[in-house]
Amino acid sequence: MKKFTVLKGRVLSLPRENIDTDQIIPASFLKVTDKAGLGEHLFHGWRYRPDGSPDPDFVLNRPGAKEAPILAAGDNFGCGSSREHAPWALLGFGFRAVVSTSFADIFRNNALKNGLLPVEVDRETLEEIHRLAREEPGAEVTIDLPAQEVVLPGGRKSPFPIDSFSKKCLVEGIDQLGYLMKHIERIEAYERTHPARVDTAGLEGR
Amino acid sequence: MTDRPRTLFEKIWEDHLVFQEEGCPAVLYIDLHLLHEVTSPQAFAGLEEKGLKVRRPSQCLAVVDHGIPTTPPDVPIRDPQVKEQIARLEENCRKWGIPLLGPGDPRRGIVHVIGPELGATQPGMTIVCGDSHTATHGAFGALAFGVGTSEVEHVLAAQALLQRKPGTMEIRVDGNLPPGVTAKDVILAVIAKIGVGGGTGHVVEYTGEAVRSMDMEERMTLCNMTIEGGARAGMVAPDEVTFRYLEGRPLAPKGKAWEEALDRWRSLAGDEGAAFDKSVSLDASSLEPMITFGTNPGMAAGVTGKIPSPSDGPDRAGREALAKALDYMGLEPGEPLQGLPVDVVFLGSCTNSRLHDLRQAASILEGRKVHPRVRMLVVPGSQQVKAAAEAEGLDRVFLEAGAEWRESGCSMCIAMNGDMLEPGQYCVSTSNRNFEGRQGPGGRTFLASPLTAAASAVEGAVADPRKYLEEA
Numbered sequence: 001m002k003k004f005t006v007l008k009g010r011v012l013s014l015p016r017e018n019i020d021t022d023q024i025i026p027a028s029f030l031k032v033t034d035k036a037g038l039g040e041h042l043f044h045g046w047r048y049r050p051d052g053s054p055d056p057d058f059v060l061n062r063p064g065a066k067e068a069p070i071l072a073a074g075d076n077f078g079c080g081s082s083r084e085h086a087p088w089a090l091l092g093f094g095f096r097a098v099v100s101t102s103f104a105d106i107f108r109n110n111a112l113k114n115g116l117l118p119v120e121v122d123r124e125t126l127e128e129i130h131r132l133a134r135e136e137p138g139a140e141v142t143i144d145l146p147a148q149e150v151v152l153p154g155g156r157k158s159p160f161p162i163d164s165f166s167k168k169c170l171v172e173g174i175d176q177l178g179y180l181m182k183h184i185e186r187i188e189a190y191e192r193t194h195p196a197r198v199d200t201a202g203l204e205g206r
Numbered sequence: 207m208t209d210r211p212r213t214l215f216e217k218i219w220e221d222h223l224v225f226q227e228e229g230c231p232a233v234l235y236i237d238l239h240l241l242h243e244v245t246s247p248q249a250f251a252g253l254e255e256k257g258l259k260v261r262r263p264s265q266c267l268a269v270v271d272h273g274i275p276t277t278p279p280d281v282p283i284r285d286p287q288v289k290e291q292i293a294r295l296e297e298n299c300r301k302w303g304i305p306l307l308g309p310g311d312p313r314r315g316i317v318h319v320i321g322p323e324l325g326a327t328q329p330g331m332t333i334v335c336g337d338s339h340t341a342t343h344g345a346f347g348a349l350a351f352g353v354g355t356s357e358v359e360h361v362l363a364a365q366a367l368l369q370r371k372p373g374t375m376e377i378r379v380d381g382n383l384p385p386g387v388t389a390k391d392v393i394l395a396v397i398a399k400i401g402v403g404g405g406t407g408h409v410v411e412y413t414g415e416a417v418r419s420m421d422m423e424e425r426m427t428l429c430n431m432t433i434e435g436g437a438r439a440g441m442v443a444p445d446e447v448t449f450r451y452l453e454g455r456p457l458a459p460k461g462k463a464w465e466e467a468l469d470r471w472r473s474l475a476g477d478e479g480a481a482f483d484k485s486v487s488l489d490a491s492s493l494e495p496m497i498t499f500g501t502n503p504g505m506a507a508g509v510t511g512k513i514p515s516p517s518d519g520p521d522r523a524g525r526e527a528l529a530k531a532l533d534y535m536g537l538e539p540g541e542p543l544q545g546l547p548v549d550v551v552f553l554g555s556c557t558n559s560r561l562h563d564l565r566q567a568a569s570i571l572e573g574r575k576v577h578p579r580v581r582m583l584v585v586p587g588s589q590q591v592k593a594a595a596e597a598e599g600l601d602r603v604f605l606e607a608g609a610e611w612r613e614s615g616c617s618m619c620i621a622m623n624g625d626m627l628e629p630g631q632y633c634v635s636t637s638n639r640n641f642e643g644r645q646g647p648g649g650r651t652f653l654a655s656p657l658t659a660a661a662s663a664v665e666g667a668v669a670d671p672r673k674y675l676e677e678a
Contacts (some may be wrong), residue, residue, distance in 0.1 A: 015523075016526075016527065016530070017523050017524070017526075017527045018402050018403070018502050018527065020502065020639075020641045022639065022641040022642070022643065022644050023641065023642060023643075026643055026647070027620045027621060027622050027644070028621070028622060028647075030244050030245075030272075030622065031244070031273060031285070031287035031288055031290075031291060031622060032247075032287065032291075033247035033248070033251070033290060033291060033294050034247075034248060034251070035248055045642055045643045045647060050629060050647070050648065074523055074527075075403065075523065076402060076403035076406070076436065079402055079403065079436065079502075080338065080433075080434075080639060080641060081337075081338050081639075082245070082336060082337055082338040082340075082352035082353060082354055083244075083245065083354070084245070084248075084336075084354035084355040084356060087354075102403060102406065104403070104406065104436060105372075105406055105407060105436070105437075105438050106338060106352055106353070106354060106433075106438060109353070109354060109357065110354035110355075110356065110357075113354065113356040113357070114356070163231065163370060164229045164230075165229060165230045165231055165368070176356075176360070176368055177256070177356075177359065177360050177363060177364070179230070179368065180233065180360055180363070180364040180366060180367075180368065181258070181363065181364060183224075183225070183233065184364060186224055186225050186233070187224055187233070187235065187364055187365060187366050190224045190235055190366075191235075191365075194235065196237070196262070196264065196265055197237045197238070197328060197330070197331050198237060198238050198265060198326055198328065198331070198457055199264050199265075199457070200238075200263075200264050200265065200266060200267040200304075200305045200326060200457065201263070201264040201303075201305060202456065202457055203267070203305045203307075203313070203324065203456065203457065
């Protein structure tokens, strides 16, 4: 996993509430067996017209959009399906962080495991970030993960929460699976005192 | 062990807690891992890249459901990507010895239908799947939740997951459901009440008289859409209804093991005085059939209601969201919901595709015709549901009414297999999501119960099913 420490960059504003993962990456693009190329289809239904041409009014199609590493959205970002293709598509487009007042549980988990930072800020800060993105599109916002702080160009600072384990994994670029595998003998010990509650092998060959 | 009264969730959590270190998430043991073709290939690939193995293949069960066509079995799969995903799952299962219900298996079906049907889903278990509707299995008093592909890989490799302990939320449904009002209407009313983010960070337990009175299929419908309210898991404490459903199923314990399991399962229900972090209640007797009008499952109203006006919204963001939703749906504020024209009716999905659902829809369609403007698809939740429905003649009822009787799969709920709406079409759907484009680009979804779907199919417009029940 790519390390995440301090990110400074421009913000794209998509001020909608409850952006679901079907909007982030529609199901028709999930018929893949790898993670590559999903950025092309990020927000497909909003980004392209029915004839397939890009809608110039949509924020991702504006000049320089691909160089903005931060997406600002509305409340409850990433609700709906558990598809990890959503963070893969956001990363594929070039985002490294999403800012909102709240994130859906599964999306947050998926994002953190891929080096995409969900940044949860208060409503006032989020509105200020949207305003900046709209009115001063060149303005850069700093997301300082070690300090757990968002810093706006005017100097406004806002803290954001993250659990210490996910933070450590992101800052050091560690895959979370490594932690589980390091402790595999403790899982084996659990299994010795807790026999399997189901044996699906019983279904084979019937 | 502690003497503190514990909820159902807390009992299962503590029973599966392998260990937790200071400043780290808990390591939670996973009893059953369900897999399907869409969210697993990258997990298997990740495993191989890291040189890891599938630890417990006999605690995994794989099935093809998302992309599989619902056309007759002799029609070959045409979509090369779907074929490739299915082939990849077959190859991965063969390599690691994971039981797979492939395209030709008479036991295959939607992952959340076959788990319970085969008795793999049992009370007190932890169950995960790379699919958010894993919440369905909570109906058996299991802790079941959807995970992403990285976590699929974690469970394949470790049979455990890193988890932060969620909060607990009680949703109590008191009273009795009036005729024509179903579990689907209850869950749509719940989501309308708490909002699509109302359960975030929590595990829901459904309690109350109306829930106790539900059969297992209804409880599955209820738990299935818990994720639509933001909570990853929804549960119902197991009782005699649960045990009767499970007894004799292929993977359920047998003989002495069954008796021992019953003893364990009977101790799972929350203790007297166990507290929840949050509590919400609803009166079942005041509910009517529900239908969505917008682009998330929380945008729902009673079928006799009207489309609300964005200007009545509580805040700016809510008003904008509703305005955008109505624009997408092509609906006007103040319009009555009943009578809105419908092009397609979809009866299916992990929410409402079990025998109970098919019987309910058939009770309205029997001796009636699907309106000429409507295409109605009936997609049983599994091949076994299909066979059981055929054994009691439900297929004839649907076919004689003019509906399509298809093979099982996720079908038009997620529109990955070729079953999809055309742009602009309106669909009354028994599935779980009315997001923009969910059932096909430009398609517009009204979520409702099988009864409401069947009544709407007859009228070619959104309809209240209760008048058909009175006539019967």
